[in-house]
Every structure is written in structure tokens, then in C-alpha cells.
Amino acid sequence: xxxxxxxxxxxxxxxxxxxxxxxxxxxxxxxxxxxxxxxxxxxxxxxxxxxxxxxxxxxxxxxxxxxxxxxxxxxxxxxxxxxxxxxxxxxxxxxxxxxxxxxxxxxxxxxxxxxxxxxxxxxxxxxxxxxxxxxxxxxxxxxxxxxxxxxxxxxxxxxxxxxxxxxxxxxxxxxxxxxxxxxxxxxxxxxxxxxxxxxxxxxxxxxx
Amino acid sequence: xxxxxxxxxxxxxxxxxxxxxxxxxxxxxxxxxxxxxxxxxxxxxxxxxxxxxxxxxxxxxxxxxxxxxxxxxxxxxxxxxxxxxxxxxxxxxxxxxxxxxxxxxxxxxxxxxxxxxxxxxxxxxxxxxxxxxxxxxxxxxxxxxxxxxxxxxxxxxxxxxxxxxxxxxxxxxxxxxxxxxxxxxxxxxxxxxxxxxxxxxxxxxxxx
DNA sequence: ATTTTTAGTGACCACATGGTCACCAAGGAG
DNA sequence: CTCCTTGGTGACCATGTGGTCACTAAAAAT
Numbered sequence: 001x002x003x004x005x006x007x008x009x010x011x012x013x014x015x016x017x018x019x020x021x022x023x024x025x026x027x028x029x030x031x032x033x034x035x036x037x038x039x040x041x042x043x044x045x046x047x048x049x050x051x052x053x054x055x056x057x058x059x060x061x062x063x064x065x066x067x068x069x070x071x072x073x074x075x076x077x078x079x080x081x082x083x084x085x086x087x088x089x090x091x092x093x094x095x096x097x098x099x100x101x102x103x104x105x106x107x108x109x110x111x112x113x114x115x116x117x118x119x120x121x122x123x124x125x126x127x128x129x130x131x132x133x134x135x136x137x138x139x140x141x142x143x144x145x146x147x148x149x150x151x152x153x154x155x156x157x158x159x160x161x162x163x164x165x166x167x168x169x170x171x172x173x174x175x176x177x178x179x180x181x182x183x184x185x186x187x188x189x190x191x192x193x194x195x196x197x198x199x200x201x202x203x204x205x206x207x208x
Numbered sequence: 209x210x211x212x213x214x215x216x217x218x219x220x221x222x223x224x225x226x227x228x229x230x231x232x233x234x235x236x237x238x239x240x241x242x243x244x245x246x247x248x249x250x251x252x253x254x255x256x257x258x259x260x261x262x263x264x265x266x267x268x269x270x271x272x273x274x275x276x277x278x279x280x281x282x283x284x285x286x287x288x289x290x291x292x293x294x295x296x297x298x299x300x301x302x303x304x305x306x307x308x309x310x311x312x313x314x315x316x317x318x319x320x321x322x323x324x325x326x327x328x329x330x331x332x333x334x335x336x337x338x339x340x341x342x343x344x345x346x347x348x349x350x351x352x353x354x355x356x357x358x359x360x361x362x363x364x365x366x367x368x369x370x371x372x373x374x375x376x377x378x379x380x381x382x383x384x385x386x387x388x389x390x391x392x393x394x395x396x397x398x399x400x401x402x403x404x405x406x407x408x409x410x411x412x413x414x415x416x
Numbered sequence: 417a418t419t420t421t422t423a424g425t426g427a428c429c430a431c432a433t434g435g436t437c438a439c440c441a442a443g444g445a446g
Numbered sequence: 447c448t449c450c451t452t453g454g455t456g457a458c459c460a461t462g463t464g465g466t467c468a469c470t471a472a473a474a475a476t
Contacts, residue, residue, distance in 0.1 A: 005423075031240065032328075035464060045425045050465060117378070118326070120240075151416045152409045160409060163375025164368065170325070171367070201360045201368060205413030208359045213453075243434060253455045258435060 002062055006052040017042045017052070019106070021063045026109035030060055030122045057122070061129070064114055067107045068130070071100055086145060087199055094165060095192045098172070102184055112173075164202060168195060210270055214260035225250045225260070227314070229271045234317035238268055238330045265330070269337070272322055275315045276338070279308055294353060295411060299403050302373060306380070307396045320381075372410060376403060 006014065020042035024033045035056055039046050053059040075096055082092045101108030114126055147154045172191060214222065228250035232241045243264055247257050261267040283304055290300045309316030322334055355362045380399060 034462080036462080047425050048423080051424075056464060116326075118324075149415055151412065151414060152405070156406060156409065157414045159379070160372065160375075160406060160414065163372055163379075166375060167368075167371025171371075197360070198364060198368060201364065203413055203415045204359065205411055206359060206365045206368065207357055207411045242432080244432080255455050256453080259454075264434060
């Protein structure tokens with residue numbers, strides 16, 4: 001937890017510190033991020049940072065908490081108008097999440113990196129705090145699914161969809177980072193279209 | 209490349225150095241591995257390590273090259289007797305690879321870590337040397353597939369199978385590392401059985 | 417006007433990093 | 447018995463780390 005001092009800062013300075021952290025952690029990951037670079041980017045002294053936050057780790061988790069809360073609250077407001085049919089709903093929801101990452105690329109990068117599997121102490125702590133990556137989000141989203149439509153075991157099916165979504169997202173993000181597309185709506189449309197095609201394959205099987 | 213000095217060492221010492229590196233890199237990954245710990249584990253002096261190898265990076269890639277070559281040569285010998293039907297073949301091949309990782313856990317860990325996606329300089333160099341993770345192995349394995357059996361686009365289908373295998377392997381390895389099963393044959397059987405179930409779902413679709 | 421409180425600073429700490437190099441002991445050559 | 451070559455060593459180097467603390471300058475309290 002940050003000290004009260006931190007909250008008494010004016011918004012500008014507080015934002016500068018947060019953004020410096022987001023950018024650094026998003027670029028290098030927790031372990032390879034440098035508090036020296038962070039204070040430099042934020043335009044404050046080393047001493048100040050450690051008066052605001054008791055440690056690098058605390059700083060990290062405070063930021064992570066803030067931006068995941070932001071993500072969730074932003075999405076919550078939009079999930080009501082989503083289609084009700086399971087697969088269309090998944091597609092629409094994933095597209096929303098993807099669009100958010102595109103809109104806030106630095107926050108997105110930090111979140112993605114924070115929940116990317118790795119065996120470091122900080123990742124284990126992250127998982128024990130928030131649960132494991134998309135599993136958290138998708139489980140929340142899929143828990144009361146009409147299991148009667150599934151051919152096989154529900155758990156297995158859900159796990160498969162999770163692997164599949166993970167792979168698709170990773171792949172799509174890679175392609176996006178290559179070609180510098182800047183039209184957000186068009187990107188979101190492409191995402192939806194591409195995901196739909198794959199989803200059809202998943203629903204009906206890859207064999208004729 | 210190691211210096212000629214390194215090859216003139218007796219086998220014991222050379223193995224000790226290699227194993228120290230494998231264990232260290234497999235535990236901490238390239239960036240967080242320490243040459244100090246490596247020389248300590250290997251029982252040699254810092255000076256010696258850097259007389260044998262010009263740099264940490266060189267040491268790393270030499271080891272990686274050796275053990276991936278080992279893996280490939282070990283598997284090559286067994287792929288002839290594999291089933292010919294595509295899916296059975298994939299299952300059997302994956303099980304072989306899995307069993308190898310179980311048989312040489314430290315080497316396995318290092319390989320898995322080396323090819324796990326991350327955005328570090330060393331990962332980019334690894335990819336540009338060897339290509340990207342399982343994609344390399346599975347593409348080699350899937351390139352001349354009878355596309356007429358597929359319902360959808362060949363590329364998309366293969367990519368889906370790749371995501372799926374990646375997820376399955378990650379998941380299965382996690383579960384194995386939890387419960388300390390030591391019977392290799394039984395493990396391999398469980399792997400095959402579990403993968404087969406999922407594969408069936410993938411072939412025929414998750415919906416009735 | 418003087419004292420006290422307080423936010424902010426940056427030189428500094430102990431430690432670890434990858435890498436170097438002056439030195440040493442041992443063995444072969446003369 | 448002397449050289450001299452050579453594999454091996456570990457103290458040492460510059461640099462970077464997360465974190466501290468004696469200090470300052472200015473505002474608040476007296």
C-alpha cells in the first residue's frame with residue numbers, strides 16, 4: 001500500500017509516477033524493471049518513490065491492482081449488451097477485451113506480461129492474488145454454461161476453449177504489433193471476424 | 209563456440225560444467241542465471257569458465273544446441289515405428305517428446321524455458337536461430353498432411369492444433385510437477401490417454 | 417520573527433552482475 | 447637443475463540493483 005503522502009500528491013504528479021511504472025513494468029517485466037529508470041521517467045527522486053511506496057514489489061502490485069480494476073470496470077459496463085448465445089458472447093467479450101488493450105496499450109502490455117506464465121516468485125504471488133490469467137476472466141464468464149450442448153466432458157471442453165483463446169489472442173497480438181494498424185474499429189472488426197472463423201472450426205470439429 | 213581447451217578436458221569435468229549450466233539455466237532462465245553459481249556448482253573457477261567460453265551467451269547457446277540435438281536425434285530413431293494415421297501419429301509423437309522430458313528433466317526444463325515466448329533479447333536470438341518453439345517441431349511433422357480431410361483452411365487448422373497442443377502440454381506438465389509420479393511408463397500412458405480424449409473432441413467438434 | 421514540522425532529495429550502502437588479468441604451480445624441454 | 451610454457455585461479459573491475467538516511471528548503475505553527 002502506498003503511504004498517505006502519495007494520495008496527497010496532485011493528480012499530475014501521481015499520474016506521472018503511475019505511468020512511469022506502467023511503462024517500465026510493461027516493457028521489461030517486474031524482475032528486469034529498474035527503480036532508477038522509473039524515478040527518472042517520473043521526474044522524482046529515488047527517496048520520494050520509497051517514501052510513497054515501501055518497496056518495488058508494493059509499487060508493482062498497487063499499479064497492477066489499479067489497472068486490472070480499471071479494465072474490469074470498463075468491461076463490466078459493456079457486457080450487458082452482449083449477445084446471449086454462448087459462442088457469440090465469447091467472441092464479443094474477447095473482442096471487447098482486445099479493444100481495451102489496443103486503446104490502452106501500455107496498461108495492456110503490463111497486464112498481459114503480469115499474467116503470462118513464468119516461474120518467478122512475482123508470478124506465483126500474482127497468481128495467488130488474482131488466480132491464473134484468462135482462466136479467471138473466462139471462467140467467470142463461462143461458469144454457468146448450458147453443458148447439454150457439449151459433446152464431451154464440460155471441464156475438458158472449457159479447458160480446450162481456454163487454450164484455444166489464449167493461443168488465438170497471443171497470435172493476433174503478435175500480428176498486430178507487426179503491422180502498425182491504427183484504426184481501432186477496423187482492428188476490432190478483423191479480430192471478431194478472424195476469431196469467428198476459428199470458433200466455427202472448434203464448434204464443428206476440424207474433420208469433415 | 210567453446211575454445212579447444214574445453215574439448216581437451218576429461219569427460220567428467222566437461223560433463224560437470226555442462227550439467228551445472230543446464231541446471232542453472234533450467235532453473236532461472238538465461239537472464240537470471242548467475243555465472244558465479246554456475247562455476248560454484250561445476251567446481252571450477254570463474255576464470256576457467258571464461259577461458260572455455262567467450263561469454264555467458266555463448267555458453268548458453270552451446271548447451272542449448274547440444275541438448276536440442278540430443279533430443280532430436282533420440283526422437284528420430286523412434287519415429288519410424290509410429291502409426292501412420294495423422295492423429296494417432298501426432299499423439300504418439302507428442303508422447304515420445306513428453307517422455308523424453310520426463311527422462312531428462314533438467315534438459316527438458318531448459319529446452320522448455322528456452323522456447324517459451326518472452327520478449328527478451330535472448331529469446332529473439334533463440335527464435336532467429338531455431339525458429340519458434342513447437343511450431344518448428346510440429347510443422348516439420350505436419351507439413352505434408354492430407355488436407356482433403358480437413359473441414360476448413362489448412363493453415364488455420366494446423367495453427368489451431370498447435371495452440372491446442374501447446375496448452376495441453378503446459379497443463380499436463382504442471383499437473384505432473386505437482387503430483388510426484390515417478391513411474392515413467394505409467395505417466396506416458398496417462399499422457400497418451402488424456403491427449404487422445406482431447407484430440408477426439410478437436411476432430412469432431414465440441415458441440416453435438 | 418522564530419521555531420518546528422515536513423516533503424523531498426541524492427549521495428551512499430551492501431551486494432550481485434558478467435568479465436578480466438596478473439599471478440601461480442606443475443610439467444615438459446633443454 | 448633450470449627454463450619456459452600453459453591450464454587454472456580468484457581478487458578485482460565497472461556497472462547496476464533495491465533501498466536508506468542525513469540533510470535541505472520551505473511552509474506551518476508558535
